Amino acid sequence: MAGLKAIKSKIRSIEKTETVTKAMEAVSAAKMRKAQLTALNGRAYAKAAVSILARVSGSDVLKNHPLTRNTEGVAAPALYIVITSDKGLAGGLNSAVLRAVQNDIRESGLQPSDVSIVAVGKKANDFFSARGFTIVLYRPNTQELDATLISEILARAADAFSQGTVGIVKIAYQNFISTFEQRPTVRTIFPLTLSELEAVVGDITPKRGAFAEAESPMQAAPYTIEPSEAQVFDTILPKLASIFVYHALLESQASEHSARMVAMKSASDKASELEHSLTLQFNKARQAAITREVSEITGGMEAMASK
Amino acid sequence: MHLVIAKVDQVFFDGEALSVTVPGSQGEMTILGEHMPLITTLKAGTIVVRADGAEQSMQINGGILEVNREGATVVL
Numbered sequence: 001m002a003g004l005k006a007i008k009s010k011i012r013s014i015e016k017t018e019t020v021t022k023a024m025e026a027v028s029a030a031k032m033r034k035a036q037l038t039a040l041n042g043r044a045y046a047k048a049a050v051s052i053l054a055r056v057s058g059s060d061v062l063k064n065h066p067l068t069r070n071t072e073g074v075a076a077p078a079l080y081i082v083i084t085s086d087k088g089l090a091g092g093l094n095s096a097v098l099r100a101v102q103n104d105i106r107e108s109g110l111q112p113s114d115v116s117i118v119a120v121g122k123k124a125n126d127f128f129s130a131r132g133f134t135i136v137l138y139r140p141n142t143q144e145l146d147a148t149l150i151s152e153i154l155a156r157a158a159d160a161f162s163q164g165t166v167g168i169v170k171i172a173y174q175n176f177i178s179t180f181e182q183r184p185t186v187r188t189i190f191p192l193t194l195s196e197l198e199a200v201v202g203d204i205t206p207k208r209g210a211f212a213e214a215e216s217p218m219q220a221a222p223y224t225i226e227p228s229e230a231q232v233f234d235t236i237l238p239k240l241a242s243i244f245v246y247h248a249l250l251e252s253q254a255s256e257h258s259a260r261m262v263a264m265k266s267a268s269d270k271a272s273e274l275e276h277s278l279t280l281q282f283n284k285a286r287q288a289a290i291t292r293e294v295s296e297i298t299g300g301m302e303a304m305a306s307k
Numbered sequence: 308m309h310l311v312i313a314k315v316d317q318v319f320f321d322g323e324a325l326s327v328t329v330p331g332s333q334g335e336m337t338i339l340g341e342h343m344p345l346i347t348t349l350k351a352g353t354i355v356v357r358a359d360g361a362e363q364s365m366q367i368n369g370g371i372l373e374v375n376r377e378g379a380t381v382v383l
């Protein structure tokens with residue numbers, strides 16, 4: 001019977017797909033955990049750097065530093081650092097970030113010609129180059145984060161901002177909130193502000209689930225600053241900006257893996273559901289075939305007996 | 308005092324230390340517990356940490372030292 005054979009091969013192919021999606025789910029779960037742990041390891045650094053900035057944030061020298069100067073009201077092009085994944089199969093993960101960037105550009109009243117993009121991840125590069133934006137730097141979103149990627153991105157952004165070629169530098173990524181919840185986030189890196197930095201450091205700890213933990217408030221103290229405020233800021237501001245980039249990369253990796261894990265889980269669930277209904281269909285078809293054969297035989301016997 | 312020495316993607320030291328010697332921009336200095344609050348830039352050189360009777364040293368290429376009442380933080 002052709003119908004039976006077709007159903008059987010369909011069942012077999014779904015079984016194979018399910019094996020693959022289940023494996024991908026397990027791999028993503030492990031990778032997500034690793035990205036989360038790495039993010040938590042970086043927290044000591046982030047907190048220390050932010051507390052240094054918090055304690056000197058009243059300084060006038062800081063307000064006039066080339067990386068913190070207020071550019072509000074100045075019509076200047078913008079630079080967006082957009083972080084997506086290289087691969088798909090992760091639900092609406094990347095499209096949410098790309099949409100958030102598009103909305104942000106529209107709300108700021110910028111034309112595509114006024115916006116340049118630093119793309120991390122293949123999806124961001126494909127999306128923005130297809131829409132006529134200028135990609136100034138493209139790097140794949142690799143598994144292993146290295147310091148050269150961060151400093152490369154940052155050098156590009158800091159130079160453009162301090163030289164005045166761009167008036168604002170923003171970073172867009174998926175913020176990891178919990179395994180089932182990621183939120184597309186757009187933050188301003190330059191001009192560097194304390195409130196944005198505190199928000200980033202606050203985001204490192206997930207709100208719920210494993211690794212969630214209460215925040216302790218920071219306290220201020222009068223400091224002796226050596227050799228001068230300006231020199232301290234020259235050293236610390238690029239480091240603070242690197243926290244932005246580093247954690248944005250980590251958050252987006254954790255989000256990518258958790259989104260893929262969830263997507264693969266629903267794919268596995270759907271596959272087993274489909275397999276179940278196909279098995280039912282197969283059994284019905286087989287039963288129908290048997291019944292037909294039996295009635296053919298008995299029909300034949302009846303015909304022979306009546307002769 | 309509680310000492311943290313960290314880079315953006317790596318923590319080198321996080322724990323109780325007796326003292327730490329750093330190459331400050333105004334010359335080498337050793338920080339003990341209860342040091343006055345201080346923020347300073349660091350030059351390239353060697354950091355020496357004394358904790359649990361043992362010495363640990365590492366090379367740095369500059370950074371920032373922050374000392375407050377609770378402890379010290381070196382941001383590389």
